[in-house]
Amino acid sequence: MKKYSKGRWCSIFMTNNHRVIGFIGTGVMGKSMATHILKAGYKLLVYNRTQSRTTDLVKMGATWINTVGELSEKADIIITMVGYPQDVKEIYLGEEGILHKAKKGTYVIDMTTSSPILAREIHKKAKEKGINTLDAPVSGGDIGAQQAKLTIMVGGSKEDFEAVTPILKLMGTNIVLQGNAGAGQHTKMCNQIAIASNMIGVCESISYAKNAGLDPNTVLESIETGAAGSWSLSNLAPRMIKGDFEPGFYIKHFIKDMKIAIESAEEMKLYTPGLKLAKSLYEELEADGKENKGTQALFLLLEKHALPV
Template structure:
């Protein structure tokens, strides 16, 4: 049984969400080794007892459980399959959990290579943004072997509350694509509603009180609309990462022969935002684009 007393966790990728997730592991008593491309982003974790490692290979060779939360599929591929990557340095019996939103095909590839080395691999992307990461209430969607999922469940429970086994390797990533597809069109609706409230001369905060508990209610409406109203466009989830997710979803849908017009529209709008230099804003910054377009038509 993997416990805080007999297991060391390696955490790679301590950005907006990863830092909070790793903090929960530290508070639970685990020895946590950390690596991030920008070391300054680990400062708070190191002050709380985490141990810095200079390379991915060092973490892989020392940790019993390795969690990754990085930016893009190419980062995942390099970290797991590269010459200096996890699967070339981890010991047999190690559990590796990629919590990045990445490609289902890549997740399957990592699983197959890991199996050949006696390493347990799970793809476990998350939803809930910076708020869910801080509160430890993330939704976690898991693909891989059911026995491995059961073994690692106590660790996942430190970071999330809605933790669901979805099926074989890649199933977690496919589920996250469903999540992102649902969010994409919903974000357009939330932003349009708040822009409409403003242009109608209403108090958007009062409007929000009425609509967030009814049929229009959603996580984005309750958690991101207040940020839009307050002019807070700091990232809980980066636009550049959302564009990456939508690109993966569009590619996956195309391979299935599936039409996703709402997703295509959302990506085109976020692409416009990125072109305007807003790629490091939070996804709620779509409000700015739609508000500006409204002003231009008046």
């Protein structure tokens, strides 16, 4: 019998479509991510607090499971994509949570944007139980999730990363191991900090074009491929122009991310004025009842405060 290193053996293990994958959290992005796994031929178990959000997946062949604990007992690989760090803590560390119910040798991948400190805590407790963990938050929004072109930032051991890479490749194209447990979450904070100030600039740019009497779509043709280019400019500015403020990524979740980033930055004694300004603007939108709109709705705030001509 041919011998393999543990890492090589794990890769073969993960590409075996008879293995069972559990997916917890089938919201705006999670649903698309789970769909790619299902279409790849894996047996997929799904759980979401709102069961109706799993209906389409079940119609495609996924199996609804009643609780996180039951799913954890049955799955070989568990992927989580939930809303907030407190949700992550509950589903991993609660009495009926993943780490209390999963089998030894299970791989668990948290793709929620969460706290680096919590990621390290989960990793430590999972290791004591023989469970393999990775923190692997994503970027790319609903479009990236639909097209399986997400950027995936991973924290954990190289061996575990290599073992689950075939699964991650079903959901993303830019997949990088950033370091040990928590490194994926720290990298996502870098991502969100860069987006925070950039979104202000993108919204101000489109507002300026509109109020200068220009065609914002034509302006985009000129500026999106130059030095001003960014993912937000290319993907979210067109939505602003059309008046589409539905979520690819919720404002309430972006505020959550910025709070985590600010807490982490303050722990490192860093000065982040752009991040704090962006957070204050989005909190104004939240206070105006727009927490369930997409991040591009910042454009509405600028238009609201525009000075009369």
